[in-house]
Amino acid sequence: MPPSRDAIVHRGDEDEVCPVCKSSRYLNPDMRFLINPECYHKMCESCVDRIFSSGPANCPVAGCHKTLRKNRFRKQTFEDINVEREVDIRRRVMTVLNRREEEFDSKLDWDNFLEQREEMIFNLVNGVDVGKTEADLQQYASENMRSIRTNQDLEAKEVSSFQERQNQEQELARIRRQAAREEKENERKEVMASREDLLSRLASGRPADAAAIAREGQKVLLKKSSARRSEEERIRLKQAALRGSDSKKPGQAAATAAEESGSGLIKGLKKIKSPEPEKPYDPFGGMVPNQRDYYTLRDHYPSPYLDPIRQDTRVLAGGYDLQEYYSRTLLEAFAGLGCFINEEVSKREASSLNAMKPVGTQGAAPAAGSSSQGSK
Amino acid sequence: MAVSPLVSPSASAIAHRKNDATGASVTAQKNEASPQFVQHAADREITEQMNDEVRHKYIKTKKLGEGTYAVVFLGHLRTDPSSFVAIKKIKVNTEYRDGLSMDAIREVKYLQELSHPNVIALHDVFSSKDQNLNLILEYLPRGDLEMLIKDSNIHYGVPDIKAWMGMLVRGVWFCHENFVLHRDIKPNNLLIASDGEVKLADFGLARSFADPYLNMTHQVITRWYRPPELLYGARQYSGVVDIWSTGMVFAELLLRVPFVAGNSDLDQVTKICEAFGTPTEENWPGVSKLPNYVPADRNHLMPTQGREFFLRQFPTAGPVGADLLMSMCTLDPRKRSTAYQALQHNWWTTEPRPTNKEDLPRKSGGTKKMGDDLTRRGGELDDDQFKNAARQLDFTAMRE
Numbered sequence: 134m135p136p137s138r139d140a141i142v143h144r145g146d147e148d149e150v151c152p153v154c155k156s157s158r159y160l161n162p163d164m165r166f167l168i169n170p171e172c173y174h175k176m177c178e179s180c181v182d183r184i185f186s187s188g189p190a191n192c193p194v195a196g197c198h199k200t201l202r203k204n205r206f207r208k209q210t211f212e213d214i215n216v217e218r219e220v221d222i223r224r225r226v227m228t229v230l231n232r233r234e235e236e237f238d239s240k241l242d243w244d245n246f247l248e249q250r251e252e253m254i255f256n257l258v259n260g261v262d263v264g265k266t267e268a269d270l271q272q273y274a275s276e277n278m279r280s281i282r283t284n285q286d287l288e289a290k291e292v293s294s295f296q297e298r299q300n301q302e303q304e305l306a307r308i309r310r311q312a313a314r315e316e317k318e319n320e321r322k323e324v325m326a327s328r329e330d331l332l333s334r335l336a337s338g339r340p341a342d343a344a345a346i347a348r349e350g351q352k353v354l355l356k357k358s359s360a361r362r363s364e365e366e367r368i369r370l371k372q373a374a375l376r377g378s379d380s381k382k383p384g385q386a387a388a389t390a391a392e393e394s395g396s397g398l399i400k401g402l403k404k405i406k407s408p409e410p411e412k413p414y415d416p417f418g419g420m421v422p423n424q425r426d427y428y429t430l431r432d433h434y435p436s437p438y439l440d441p442i443r444q445d446t447r448v449l450a451g452g453y454d455l456q457e458y459y460s461r462t463l464l465e466a467f468a469g470l471g472c473f474i475n476e477e478v479s480k481r482e483a484s485s486l487n488a489m490k491p492v493g494t495q496g497a498a499p500a501a502g503s504s505s506q507g508s509k
Numbered sequence: 510m511a512v513s514p515l516v517s518p519s520a521s522a523i524a525h526r527k528n529d530a531t532g533a534s535v536t537a538q539k540n541e542a543s544p545q546f547v548q549h550a551a552d553r554e555i556t557e558q559m560n561d562e563v564r565h566k567y568i569k570t571k572k573l574g575e576g577t578y579a580v581v582f583l584g585h586l587r588t589d590p591s592s593f594v595a596i597k598k599i600k601v602n603t604e605y606r607d608g609l610s611m612d613a614i615r616e617v618k619y620l621q622e623l624s625h626p627n628v629i630a631l632h633d634v635f636s637s638k639d640q641n642l643n644l645i646l647e648y649l650p651r652g653d654l655e656m657l658i659k660d661s662n663i664h665y666g667v668p669d670i671k672a673w674m675g676m677l678v679r680g681v682w683f684c685h686e687n688f689v690l691h692r693d694i695k696p697n698n699l700l701i702a703s704d705g706e707v708k709l710a711d712f713g714l715a716r717s718f719a720d721p722y723l724n725m726t727h728q729v730i731t732r733w734y735r736p737p738e739l740l741y742g743a744r745q746y747s748g749v750v751d752i753w754s755t756g757m758v759f760a761e762l763l764l765r766v767p768f769v770a771g772n773s774d775l776d777q778v779t780k781i782c783e784a785f786g787t788p789t790e791e792n793w794p795g796v797s798k799l800p801n802y803v804p805a806d807r808n809h810l811m812p813t814q815g816r817e818f819f820l821r822q823f824p825t826a827g828p829v830g831a832d833l834l835m836s837m838c839t840l841d842p843r844k845r846s847t848a849y850q851a852l853q854h855n856w857w858t859t860e861p862r863p864t865n866k867e868d869l870p871r872k873s874g875g876t877k878k879m880g881d882d883l884t885r886r887g888g889e890l891d892d893d894q895f896k897n898a899a900r901q902l903d904f905t906a907m908r909e
Contacts (some may be wrong), residue, residue, distance in 0.1 A: 414858060420683075450796050450842075457685075
């Protein structure tokens with residue numbers, strides 16, 4: 134039996150001493166050490182309580198003048214304090230520089246970004262250019278707040294969906310195992326049953342048929358098991374296909390809003406097009422109503438032919454609108470003007486793929502003059 | 510808004526085909542001598558040649574639907590298999606053995622004139638070997654509005670309705686602006702393109718605005734969407750008949766059930782009276798002179814419904830939307846909004862903004878629906894319940 138975790142931690146630590154109060158584990162077996170990511174100086178829990186309970190105070194380790202707060206103290210994860218520190222730094226930098234591969238123009242840019250990130254982490258860990266690096270990081274963080282946030286959200290989502298998938302897969306595996314067990318059991322039962330059947334038939338049958346009956350029984354068994362196998366195969370394929378379609382789902386990079394490009398820290402980011410400001414909705418869909426080039430429409434045209442309609446209540450009650458008639462006749466009268474057949478034909482022939490034969494255009498030209506009703 | 514006034518090659522082919530169908534015997538007699546004939550024969554060859562050219566431009570792939578009136582195929586350009594079209598093959602009709610059916614003529618006549626994002630596009634027309642007329646129509650794979658209204662799994666809101674209505678009213682406005690009455694606006698004639706654009710389809714009952722003193726039939730528009738003046742038998746009417754239908758579609762989009770669904774013409778009048786108020790000489794001067802006017806029972810007069818009624822019935826539309834709906838469903842056609850006035854309404858510009866057409870709710874299985882929609886005859890209802898009652902169209906009035 135492997136030793137428990139506590140045992141590993143405590144083994145050989147009998148002489149471990151708190152650097153602040155000098156009490157040793159030998160005297161106080163429940164002693165726990167805490168660190169603060171400000172300076173990573175180790176001290177025991179009781180020291181932390183004693184020194185920092187009444188508010189922030191300086192680190193008690195000689196020569197370290199960092200101001201520490203109690204709430205930042207935590208248990209150490211790694212035995213090596215340098216590893217602990219690097220992991221912390223790495224985590225902090227990664228949450229800020231959390232660009233995703235989709236956001237880069239090319240693989241090279243992505244790799245450059247990764248390298249740059251590693252370099253910053255290295256600088257911070259080893260104290261090279263700390264001031265400048267910190268400042269860069271700070272500036273980047275403030276400039277790209279939104280994209281950092283969206284990428285964080287994306288990551289959280291991915292993590293949760295991964296977890297979900299994992300659970301699902303485990304569940305599926307469990308079901309599969311169970312199915313296999315049942316399958317086996319069924320098979321066993323079937324074999325028993327058919328064997329019994331065979332025996333009873335042999336017992337009741339004539340001795341001459343014995344060989345034939347035995348052969349037949351064997352055949353039935355084989356057939357059954359092969360049918361089962363192909364069925365299983367089919368189900369397995371289906372499940373594989375399902376899994377395949379599921380795994381394609383995970384999210385694409387969300388289109389991030391454009392506040393970048395100002396910070397020169399990261400190169401090679403995809404240019405993000407800011408969506409064009411939405412135009413106000415045009416109910417007419419870009420067409421200009423009532424556009425008349427050659428005439429103006431009046432409300433009333435005196436005419437002995439049309440005037441009786443104005444008095445005919447039956448026509449009026451049906452909603453017949455003389456105005457519609459006016460505008461149609463006027464349009465038809467003027468429609469031929471402003472139509473330049475030659476220009477239109479040459480333009481169309483230049484543009485359209487399905488160009489007509491010259492016969493068609495010749496036929497169309499005279500026809501167009503008269504058939505322009507309904508066009509404007 | 511210019512529609513090209515040029516006649517497309519296919520159109521002239523059609524003109525010829527019509528000629529061919531009705532005047533076949535005449536040409537046969539002319540066959541002897543006559544110098545005219547030589548030219549005529551050459552002419553004929555060209556049209557036939559052109560017809561074949563069009564016919565060979567497309568390939569039929571599979572059948573999408575079949576109805577009493579037409580068969581619809583999926584097809585594509587021979588040169589480009591990714592450019593889908595719907596090929597509507599109109600069946601040779603027993604009623605119109607000697608020529609083309611009215612619906613087909615109307616459809617070709619008006620669709621070739623109209624070119625607008627909200628009107629189904631007619632790309633080409635050709636005749637196939639057994640003298641069937643084939644219309645090459647725009648392929649609209651996402652079904653129709655009826656399908657979306659009826660599917661309770663689909664949720665849509667006011668912005669979506671506003672977007673759909675905007676496209677519908679624009680299409681209607683464009684038709685009216687070009688003096689074409691659609692006369693069969695209803696949710697299953699409003700097809701949806703792959704980009705979400707709503708398109709007016711089925712021009713089988715369309716006609717151009719009538720000249721004064723000319724009678725039009727009142728037996729048009731599917732009953733539930735038919736305006737009161739048509740139910741009262743008016744023979745002279747205007748574009749606002751389509752606006753009533755549009756208003757009914759609007760109401761149906763809001764309620765997700767047909768708003769006034771009568772099971773006979775008389776029942777329809779009653780239901781309209783109940784819903785919007787009884788037409789009287791006060792709110793609709795001259796209504797009693799209409800041919801089929803049924804005097805209302807004095808004791809059961811319903812007052813004309815005001816704004817509060819619409820607000821109560823259609824709370825989702827909001828006050829501005831209810832106002833637009835009211836203006837589209839005014840009993841007196843003279844007081845009803847025209848398409849142009851409807852588009853000027855400030856509902857379009859008030860919040861919420863219409864959904865972008867790409868983001869509108871969608872449903873799969875639209876292809877089959879397009880097949881069904883295009884094979885139906887004008888004025889028909891889909892519902893079995895009314896299958897026999899629905900269609901009583903006579904075209905006698907229009908032949909005059």
